[in-house]
Amino acid sequence: MGPTIHDVARLANTSKSTVSRYLNGQKVKRATQEALDRAIEELNFHRNANARRLVMDKTNTIGVVVDNISNVFYSGIIRGIEIVAGRRGFNCIFYSWTSNYGSEREFLSLLYEGQVDGLILVSFQKRTAEDLAVFRDSEYPVALVGDHGEMEGLMSVDVDNAAGLEEIVRYLHGLGHREIAYIAGPPHAGASKYRLKGFRQSMEALGLTENPAWIAESDWSNQGGYEAMRRLLKAGGFTAVVASNDETAIGALRAIQEQGLSVPSRLSLVGFDDISISEWVFPSLTTVRQPFQEIGMLAAEGLFRRIEGEDERIDSRSYSLLKPHLIVRDSCDRPTSI
Amino acid sequence: MGPTIHDVARLANTSKSTVSRYLNGQKVKRATQEALDRAIEELNFHRNANARRLVMDKTNTIGVVVDNISNVFYSGIIRGIEIVAGRRGFNCIFYSWTSNYGSEREFLSLLYEGQVDGLILVSFQKRTAEDLAVFRDSEYPVALVGDHGEMEGLMSVDVDNAAGLEEIVRYLHGLGHREIAYIAGPPHAGASKYRLKGFRQSMEALGLTENPAWIAESDWSNQGGYEAMRRLLKAGGFTAVVASNDETAIGALRAIQEQGLSVPSRLSLVGFDDISISEWVFPSLTTVRQPFQEIGMLAAEGLFRRIEGEDERIDSRSYSLLKPHLIVRDSCDRPTSI
DNA sequence: CACATTTTCGGGAACGTTCCCATTTTAACA
DNA sequence: TGTTAAAATGGGAACGTTCCCGAAAATGTG
Structure with a gap:
């Protein structure tokens, strides 16, 4: 040995x-x-790390569970977590659960078995109330990213999705758009729900009518966006399209360009997330930037507060909603006069 | 506890x-x-996992060190590793070394300290001969991804970069292209070196002359590709551009489109890697696909052979070069007649 | 130099398992 | 029922550390 x-x-x-x-x-x-x-x-x-951990009952390591470790999307969050962990002298190890594991819940055993001192769960997929309850009842340090604080007593961080959509709609309205189509995400995902709600509320607030034929559902994939856009184009009649995430927006862009239509002169397009590709596509995508790094940092800081026992009692303060902001690029213009 | x-x-x-x-x-x-x-x-x-590991001197875990965990690029490799590890009943944990760590070498301590049973190092960045020697001399199970087997006695897996470039050049030649520009990668990265070499060799083999003004260097980033392309466009005179990776190719595409030129009717463009975005950009990118998942699986299988003691002696068989293959999409056409 | 105080050191228990070995219990068979 | 073989069980050492506590050494003070 x-x-x-x-x-x-x-x-x-x-x-x-x-x-x-x-x-x-x-x-x-x-x-x-x-x-x-x-x-x-x-x-x-x-x-020998195992002997040390055994006697000290401490690993100086936090586990970060990501539902898809290679999603560019998560890179900023991961970085934020790493920064904070580094400051505290902790290591991070990452687990990906797309392939071998059934659910986030299984990762609790890392805590029970003493492999990590705390766990950050990063996912924008659906989480059941039952899952959340299990995390809360475990009494171990767990922080959630991508959750609108739906379970009392659990630490979680998310972006204010509805506020982001409000920014988008107001921006389009300011450019003169009145007919706006929307490509929604999967209905079960929390973020998707809040974005749709934000879209509806801000449309209503500005006195714009929502046309059911102008709302298409996608699975947040590129291909899904492409298909949704083709359906929307059949309906026609709108001057702008809001996609509920960038990947979908880029798929939609492809569908639009394939029809020989031009963005933004003929149709304006907005995304959500600001993933790195959005800056590279042509025309570059106007979108709403999630403060990814800050999200990761906040989650990690909350976690360390619990690990180091500063927060005995988890209270409502442990739930943070961050404001996203609009990044204006080249995919929007005033609507073409009819 | x-x-x-x-x-x-x-x-x-x-x-x-x-x-x-x-x-x-x-x-x-x-x-x-x-x-x-x-x-x-x-x-x-x-x-308690630590007590078990202490007495058994075994963790049933392999560590995967990735130089940038959120590079889409690596997702297939990671998946391949996970599949093989899952079959053997091992867990994978991932370490990212971009942020907190100085070099890949530091991760050897995971082995010394008994935190993992084996290590896979995934990186297409430069590795020094000294680094490689340290890994070899450690006598622990270590497998490398992204290395052309430059150090005798080390397990490594890579794609045959030169063969990929040969496919590209032959394809363009077949379409009728004779004037071909090249956007190279960072000169120190092994893969970049082999790709350039492959380009030169196949140009020569086909009797095409290589114009020094038609070779631009980039850092393999999107922005780098954009800038390199602008330099090439100033020189002009070629009918096709080969970018040495997809990210660069997409940056180049932006530069071309900004000049009002059209791909593929005016200029053909090819990339390398086949990252997921390449299918989504408009026009979709013709490129060479790396068998990412297979790369990951091979590396993992090699590692487990050592962990489980099937391979006492590491020999030259432990070095694999995989053949990539051309994915024809919409970014190439016959050259426009003058 | 004698004594008190501080610093450095060594022995041994403890952490929670696994695994060996001796013992006890059960089953098999005449 | 007695004898033997097989199966199940319990005790204890070991894994490599940390940490407590008492002993030893070094230092300070009169």
Whole structure:
């Protein structure tokens, strides 16, 4: 298994207690320190993490569970988490549950088994109330990203989806658009629900009528956006399209361009999320930026407050809704006069 | 710390040995089994992973180190690794080293400290010969993705970059292109080197002359591709552009479209990698597909052969080069007649 | 130099498992 | 029922650390 502190002690002519102390940063006599350094170097000694964790009941590691680890979408969140964890001297390990695991719930065992000190669950997919209850009742440090604080007593962070949609609709309205189509996301996903609600509310607030034929549903994939847009184009009659996420918007863009229509001169298009590609497509996509890094940082900070026992009692303050903001690019223009 | 097997034993009126055996799948008397099930359920018992790992000197976990965990690019590789690990009953944990860590080498300590049983390093960035030597000399199971087997005795998997470029050039040549520009990647990255070499060799093999003004260097980013393309457009005179990766190609596409030129009627464009966006851009991008999932699976299989001791001696067989293949989409056409 | 105080050190228990080995219980068979 | 074989069980050592506590050494003070 490699050399142990006992081996180091023997070689340095001292005891394992002294080695342990030295490794943990306590002072030892100058002479012993030098002997220890030599012994550690010579044996290429590394402390066994499992033994340490066993006795200390602490791993200095947090687990981050992402429903699809390679979604560009999550990169900012992950980075935010890493920054905060780094500051606290914690490591992050990532788990992806798309492939091998059945549900987020299974990852609680990481906590029970002492593999991590806390868990951040990142997902914008559907979570059942039952799932949420299990996390809450576990009494372990768990933070959720992508949840509108639907379960009392659980830490969660999300973006204010409805507010984002309001910005979009107001912007389009300001450009002169009155006929606006909408590509919705999967109805079960929380974020999708809130975005649709935000769209409806702001349309109504501005006195715009919502045409049922101008609302298409997609699965938030590129292909889904493409198909939804083709359906909308058959109906026709609108001057702008709001897609409820960027991936969908880019699919829609393809459908529009395939019909020989031009964006933005003939049709304006807006997305939501501001994923990196949105800046690259042609024309570049006007969208609403989620403060991804901040989301990750907030979730991590909340988690560490619990891990370090600063927050004994979880209360409603542990739920944060962040304001997104509009990024104006080239995919919108005034509507063409009829 | 939660209940231990000793607590379970007491509640079920038996000994910790019996509990341990039962948990490890050995037979116990029917009566004790029922009592144990009840006790485990009642106490909500979970085995302490650190204690198990300490005594067994085995974690059943492999570490996957990715230089940028949220690069879409890596998603297929990660998936391939997960599939193979799942089959063997191993867990995967992912480490991202962009942010907090200095180099891939640091992750060797995961092995020394007994946190993982093996390590897969995924990176297409530069690796120094010194790095490679450290991995080889560690004598622990390590597999590399994105390395052309440059260090004898190290397991590695990569795609045959030169062969991919040959496919591209032959395809363009077949369409009638004779004047071909090239956007190269960062000169230090291995893959970039091999792609450029492949381009040159196949140009020469087909009797095409390489114009130095038609070779631009980029950093493999979208923005880099955009800038490189603008430089190429100033030179002009070619009918097709080969970008050495898709991200660059998409940046180049933007530059071309901004100039009011059309792809493919005025200029043909090819990328490399086949990342997911390539299918979505307009026009969809002709490119070379890397067999990402297979790459991941091969690396993992090699690693498990070492972990499970099937491969005592690492030999040259442990280095695999996979053939990529051309995906024809809409970004290429015959050259326009002058 | 004697004594008190501080610093450094070493021994041993503990963490929660697994696994070996000896013992007890059960089953098989005459 | 007695004997033997097989199955089930319990006790204890071990894994490599940390941490407590008492002993030893070093330092300070008169």
